[in-house]
Amino acid sequence: MKTSIAPSFNARRILSALRGRGVASRADLARDLQLTPSTVTRLTGDLIARGLIAERDEPIRTGQKGYPARLLELAPMGLCTAGVYLDPDRILTCLADSSGGVIVSEEVRAEDRSFETLMTEAAASIDRLVAQSGLDRARLAGCGVSYPGQYSEDPGRVMRIRQFDGWPEIDVQRDLSPFFGMPVSHMNDAKAACLAELYHGRARDLGNFCHVWLSYGIGGAAVVDQKPYLGRNNQAAEWGGLFPKSRPRPSGQDLLGMLEAAGVAVTRLSDIDASHLQLPVMREWTARAIDQLRWLCLVIARTYAPEAIIFGGTLHPDLLDEIVDELSGEAPLGEDFHFAAPPILRAEQDRMPQLGAAALPVHDVMGARMRADEARRGW
Amino acid sequence: MKTSIAPSFNARRILSALRGRGVASRADLARDLQLTPSTVTRLTGDLIARGLIAERDEPIRTGQKGYPARLLELAPMGLCTAGVYLDPDRILTCLADSSGGVIVSEEVRAEDRSFETLMTEAAASIDRLVAQSGLDRARLAGCGVSYPGQYSEDPGRVMRIRQFDGWPEIDVQRDLSPFFGMPVSHMNDAKAACLAELYHGRARDLGNFCHVWLSYGIGGAAVVDQKPYLGRNNQAAEWGGLFPKSRPRPSGQDLLGMLEAAGVAVTRLSDIDASHLQLPVMREWTARAIDQLRWLCLVIARTYAPEAIIFGGTLHPDLLDEIVDELSGEAPLGEDFHFAAPPILRAEQDRMPQLGAAALPVHDVMGARMRADEARRGW
DNA sequence: GCGATTAAATTGCATTCCAAAACAAAACGG
């Protein structure tokens, strides 16, 4: 057994396969991943010793000759992480296990939007959750932080964004880790939410898909080979850019604007409830948004040709359901489709946006992609 | 020294770095690739022994202290490949060296478009080129075959396309290799042309870029981490799908249609010459195509956020130059660009489309990405 | 019931590839 936290490349491929399949025997894994049984035995032994996966004790009786397969699965509490999501007007936090189960969660209203205040409040909330859950703090692999907004230049190090004016230029490792006392990673809200789908939701078994995140803005992510493709300045898959801000667009902010103009007293997305959904102004917005999003799906299908397009966000769930129902219905996306257009699916893990943030450390530790230090060493 | 043809993962990273930089010392490579000097010495020794790279004999006098760096570069004749491009009405073939130099090339008119005829003619042409060049046939690492058209389902194995009705369903390895007597790979024409830019052209030093290929149709490719991203059914980056066939579109076929309607006697793209370029109908088509392609650039910038967008094709070179000049000029792609839009560049290697095909075996052997069999073995 | 058969999982050994560190070589500069 090794002492390092990070599993090796093929060990992560095994974790990834188990996530996609649910359960699998060592022999299954060897076949699927083109590894030798001996390698699988060794790596899974490692992973079991570390508590990341577990062997089911029930013997399976398939009626088949030969040694009965012993099924492996992810150990739910094998990798616990913390997540912090900063809304414009609230802080959402949670602790999550490796199967995407939210152990505890909390919502905090922030006094002001200064960097210090928000991070101090968020860290205090995580501390409360740790105490409340009785979890050993050392078992937390890391804390993910996500919030809406575009990155500025020099991605990774700096993240000044418009929503939080007055914030200093931030180096994730240097400025955030001290608050939380564990490794911290950061991503834009939509791309973090996409990770929640990749690791715990609708995209568990997909390698290439696109995610559309409808919140105050229109965000998104494209996953290529189980890895978010970021592009220059992390601007890839920022679908919102396809809808000019000078014109009506399918964003939550646009919806709130229409509601306000119609005299409906709603200023936050979280204040929209079932009673609003049948208002004429709401129907009008929805119909228009669906048309625009159908066009977006066409564009995504033609550019990324993903295995699926997944819709999620902080809009009212019924609204998102309706949008997906319409888009996945009969109306064709466009002309000249010689192959079926990608299926359009509803996100499963957007009820708690902080879960996306909590998926970030999972991605760092378990992502089945090759990391820089491994490319260097050649594994 | 190893006997296998394929260099190891880090050896391919070295080849890739040399392609991007032109020349580099071992110490440069160690710094850039985060490898130890010892590893670089060993791997480059291997590559030199195999003739893939060479050491410049001139000592470089930089006026700097210390052991003078000995520069390495790709050996031009280190990896020779064959390329076959099937146009609707001709066969283009070539032999190319590893720096993208075309050693010899040929154009053949085909009797008919049957699979047998075309492949027999193509193979005969390659044989002639080998004889003509005096190259040892065993030095050819492989033959790439490309032609326009969409793939059918089951990518990789099957490739029935519309342009060549009546072709059987084809398994690349089983059905093509016998004709050429060496490893054969296949890709759609636009995606192969993109490889020519990646390995020999404008994108030598880029990791992520998009390619737009203007020929009879509108093809393209998206490269992610120096690897073409194909998507479901190899339909990714098929930009043509964004322009419905029922309406005017910026394709060569559309241009020929307009010319015919205007009474200009031109039926093939290769027949368009400088005298046609100033015709009013030509100006009309160009102006409209540029508008449409500007919109395409906006879509690409918003979806892939590539480091660059590269335009190439079999349209008249002057026409392509004009399109790129216009698109990279002052007119903005769209609203709300908080970062500079990606630069729009002219392809360097589209004069001979068969060079794209010839780049396919190069990609197979030298691509600095991890191959399946390496993930399996873990190196 | 019991050996034959079959498939899964394990173990020891060889191989491949790379890192670390010590070492050697060539130029510059006082």
Added chain:
DNA sequence: CCGTTTTGTTTTGGAATGCAATTTAATCGC
């Protein structure tokens, strides 16, 4: 001329895997 500096080489050891032989536990057929 000799120390300094930078480049490149050699040696040793470690990490991860594949291969082949072996062990284990179930079913099948007599």
